[in-house]
Amino acid sequence: xxxxxxxxxxxxxxxxxxxxxxxxxxxxxxxxxxxxxxxxxxxxxxxxxxxxxxxxxxxxxxxxxxxxxxxxxxxxxxxxxxxxxxxxxxxxxxxxxxxxxxxxxxxxxxxx
Amino acid sequence: xxxxxxxxxxxxxxxxxxxxxxxxxxxxxxxxxxxxxxxxxxxxxxxxxxxxxxxxxxxxxxxxxxxxxxxxxxxxxxxxxxxxxxxxxxxxxxxxxxxxxxxxxxxxxxxxxxxx
Numbered sequence: 098x099x100x101x102x103x104x105x106x107x108x109x110x111x112x113x114x115x116x117x118x119x120x121x122x123x124x125x126x127x128x129x130x131x132x133x134x135x136x137x138x139x140x141x142x143x144x145x146x147x148x149x150x151x152x153x154x155x156x157x158x159x160x161x162x163x164x165x166x167x168x169x170x171x172x173x174x175x176x177x178x179x180x181x182x183x184x185x186x187x188x189x190x191x192x193x194x195x196x197x198x199x200x201x202x203x204x205x206x207x208x209x
Numbered sequence: 210x211x212x213x214x215x216x217x218x219x220x221x222x223x224x225x226x227x228x229x230x231x232x233x234x235x236x237x238x239x240x241x242x243x244x245x246x247x248x249x250x251x252x253x254x255x256x257x258x259x260x261x262x263x264x265x266x267x268x269x270x271x272x273x274x275x276x277x278x279x280x281x282x283x284x285x286x287x288x289x290x291x292x293x294x295x296x297x298x299x300x301x302x303x304x305x306x307x308x309x310x311x312x313x314x315x316x317x318x319x320x321x322x323x324x325x
Contacts, residue, residue: 129311131313138318140212140213140317140318140319143314187251196265199251199252199253199254201250201251202250
């Protein structure tokens, strides 16, 4: 059975400092992993996805994530936070068992 | 390209009433999803269509929820009768790729339902 755990419900960072949002997954099969962002009153938007190609995945707006099979992790990072990054972030796992599972989300706060 | 359209954007009803939501996916997208997002939680997949066939409805409360996708394009999700715990945002998404793995989903703005 699949599962996904976002380890922090809230993360606060100062503008210009690095961002780390943590995600661990469990899957019986080779997974696809995604990060989606949800800005207030806006639809979910794909940031990046991993589908068994390069383990370091680059996404939009300077975000990237690294797939680590040994640690069953897919953490999202950004070198320098911007005020516009304040939003809810969801880690998603999908595999050939056809199930799609969203994490509970991490709300990112950017301090001026 | 136009995005996923949903209507209405907001709906307030009383418990035991019926409600329907409409979704128009991105043109040419074969796969359509309905999700329920309760406040403070991640979206939960209710039903997934491939063209007009159901791929997965294992988490759809079939005693009160129903969904259809006529002609493999638009879709409607209905709740009858509604309960207080159905208060949530209902999200529709579509995907262009075939198969069941690694697909990017494009989400609509959602319909916010409040059941009183």
